Amino acid sequence: MAFEAPAGITVLLGPSGSGKSTTLSAIAGLLTPDAGRIAVGGETWFDATTSTNLSVHHRRVAFVFQSLALFPHLTAAQNVAFGLARRATRRSRQQQVDAWLQRFRVGHLAGRKPGTFSGGEAQRVALARALATTPRVVLLDEPFSALDRPLRRELAQEVRGLLRELGVPVILVTHDREEARSMGDRFVLLDQGGRVMRSGAIGDLDEAQHGAEDSV
Numbered sequence: 780m781a782f783e784a785p786a787g788i789t790v791l792l793g794p795s796g797s798g799k800s801t802t803l804s805a806i807a808g809l810l811t812p813d814a815g816r817i818a819v820g821g822e823t824w825f826d827a828t829t830s831t832n833l834s835v836h837h838r839r840v841a842f843v844f845q846s847l848a849l850f851p852h853l854t855a856a857q858n859v860a861f862g863l864a865r866r867a868t869r870r871s872r873q874q875q876v877d878a879w880l881q882r883f884r885v886g887h888l889a890g891r892k893p894g895t896f897s898g899g900e901a902q903r904v905a906l907a908r909a910l911a912t913t914p915r916v917v918l919l920d921e922p923f924s925a926l927d928r929p930l931r932r933e934l935a936q937e938v939r940g941l942l943r944e945l946g947v948p949v950i951l952v953t954h955d956r957e958e959a960r961s962m963g964d965r966f967v968l969l970d971q972g973g974r975v976m977r978s979g980a981i982g983d984l985d986e987a988q989h990g991a992e993d994s995v
Contacts, residue, residue, distance in 0.1 A: 782967045782975050784948040788939065790959040790981065791952045792988075793969030799952045803918045806950070807842050808835040819915055819948070841914035843905055845921045855880060855888040855896075855904045862912040879907040882941065899930050906938060910945065917942060917949040923958065931955075935962050960984060 782789075791799045804810045806817055808824070811832060817825040824833040849858050859876045867875070880886045883903040893901055902922065909917065923931040939962045942949045953959050959966065963981040968988065970976045977987040 782978055784950050784965075784967075786946050786948055787964035788942060788949045788951055788962055790963035790966045790984075791950055791969070792954075792959060792966060792984075793973075794971050797969040797971055798973035799969065800920050803842065803920050803950060803952060806838075806916065807840045807918055808833065808838050809842075839912065839915045840918060841909035841912055841916070842918045843909050843920070843922045845924050849893040849901060849905055849908070851893050854890050854892055855885060855907075856890065858893070858904060859908045859911050862908060875911060879911045880904070883907045883937075898926050899934060902926065902934060906941075910941065914945075915947055917945065917947060919949065919951045921952055921954070924953075924955075931958065932961070938962075956984070956988070 791802065793799055801810070805812050805825070812825065812827065814827045815825070816823065816827070819838075822833075823829075823831050824838055825831060850861065853861065856873075856876050859879055860872055863872050863875055877886065877889070880889055883906060885900055885903045885907065888896060888900055888904060893904070896904065902925075906922070923935055926934065935958055951959075951962060953962075960981060963984075965979060966981055966984045966987070967978040968976045968984075979987065
């Protein structure tokens with residue numbers, strides 16, 4: 780598998796078992812590939828030929844899973860604050876936390892814990908926590924799949940604008956073609972074996988998927 784993901788939102792599509800989530804985990808440093816190379820902004824994060832493997836901590840990746848993985852014992856504010864630089868003053872960190880919670884319209888949840896959140900609220904807090912870390916890469920693994928379709932559509936549009944403001948590469952895994960078209964700038968289509976069948980501008984996605992179906 781080989782592809783490039785410039786600034787903007789690249790949608791990674793393919794059948795179950797094609798390696799989409801595995802690819803995100805490799806980029807984040809959560810697993811070590813057997814071969815290949817991963818580079819971001821000219822910096823090599825992984826290279827099997829030179830035994831280069833940058834630690835997860837130094838990769839500065841924002842990773843939002845379907846399961847969200849919010850800390851259940853921490854409030855919304857504490858969850859968002861968790862990844863912020865400890866060298867910042869307490870006042871500065873609090874201002875950043877407040878700003879991100881307000882940005883995702885969940886400021887009212889600052890003092891509450893995840894067990895009291897609705898599905899949409901939990902998703903907003905998880906995204907606020909991820910993006911507050913000023914990541915170099917954002918990885919989204921079906922982040923909206925647990926939500927009903929109207930809420931998915933609303934949140935996807937909000938998040939798309941925020942992600943574009945960041946100006947960093949974003950890789951989104953989704954099985955929802957409508958979500959892919961509404962959020963993505965470009966796509967990478969994988970086959971069952973994890974090989975790149977086609978990539979390009981999101982406007983060419985339907986043609987690419989039809990072509991893939993015809994070739995099966």
